[in-house]
Amino acid sequence: MNSPEYKTGRLWIGIAFVLVLLIKSAFAQAEGKTLNVVTYYDYPPFVTDKNQGLFFNFIEELKELAGPDYQINSQVLPRKRLNELLQEGRSIIVPFIHWSFFQDPEQDRYIWTPAFAVEKNLILSHTNNPVLYRGEAQNLTGLKFASVRGHVYVELQQAIDEGKIRNIITNSQISCLKLLLNQRVDFTTLPSSTLQFYLRKLNAKEEIHIATVPRTVFGRHVMMTKNLVGQRELLNQVVEKIKDSKEWQKNLIFNGLEPVE
Numbered sequence: 001m002n003s004p005e006y007k008t009g010r011l012w013i014g015i016a017f018v019l020v021l022l023i024k025s026a027f028a029q030a031e032g033k034t035l036n037v038v039t040y041y042d043y044p045p046f047v048t049d050k051n052q053g054l055f056f057n058f059i060e061e062l063k064e065l066a067g068p069d070y071q072i073n074s075q076v077l078p079r080k081r082l083n084e085l086l087q088e089g090r091s092i093i094v095p096f097i098h099w100s101f102f103q104d105p106e107q108d109r110y111i112w113t114p115a116f117a118v119e120k121n122l123i124l125s126h127t128n129n130p131v132l133y134r135g136e137a138q139n140l141t142g143l144k145f146a147s148v149r150g151h152v153y154v155e156l157q158q159a160i161d162e163g164k165i166r167n168i169i170t171n172s173q174i175s176c177l178k179l180l181l182n183q184r185v186d187f188t189t190l191p192s193s194t195l196q197f198y199l200r201k202l203n204a205k206e207e208i209h210i211a212t213v214p215r216t217v218f219g220r221h222v223m224m225t226k227n228l229v230g231q232r233e234l235l236n237q238v239v240e241k242i243k244d245s246k247e248w249q250k251n252l253i254f255n256g257l258e259p260v261e
Contacts, residue, residue: 115219
């Protein structure tokens with residue numbers, strides 16, 4: 001027969017085990033109620049100043065629809081760090097991106113909302129020396145191109161690798177635009193949204209020639225990791241609210257984006 005001390009010891013072990021399970025459950029629920037929203041777009045119009053820009057506008061919409069049940073964390077990270085977090089299996093939401101940026105053509109590696117805006121990557125040259133671009137890299141043969149370090153220009157890469165386009169590498173998009181304005185390069189390429197912001201800031205609209213054919217056209221979506229499948233409907237609601245909002249439509253148009261109805 002077991003002694004009273006033995007029974008008491010087993011009771012306390014059982015209580016401790018239950019407490020551990022309860023604590024783990026509480027942490028799991030808390031983690032499930034935290035949404036980490038990340039962008040690697042550290043430039044306008046997505047981030048224009050501290051807590052300002054389209055990225056933070058999106059955060060506010062998400063907070064409003066999520067309500068007090070969720071804690072929303074926002075962070076601006078380098079693309080390399082974001083890739084590391086994805087490889088580690090972290091729960092992450094990334095707005096304003098396209099599936100091709102994350103090698104997900106079948107849209108099955110991650111969860112994607114419908115597109116809520118359309119973006120164009122534009123070929124830009126100086127009005128003193130306009131470049132006639134018809135949608136092919138061969139139209140740019142022999143020209144000097146201002147690019148951003150670390151960016152991949154799929155449509156131009158082969159011509160760059162073969163030396164047909166001379167690549168002048170900079171550290172930022174505004175540096176590319178300034179090289180073009182100073183006529184030290186023949187062309188560069190920027191998203192229509194970023195271009196609109198810098199044209200206003202630099203008062204340079206009259207000096208920039210925009211090719212009639214864009215380099216690429218793509219939709220901007222919200223991506224979430226698969227462990228956030230339970231929040232898919234919430235993110236879809238945010239996207240639908242953006243699409244239905246006249247204020248958002250005006251904001252997107254002002255920033256060089258085309259709203260999706």
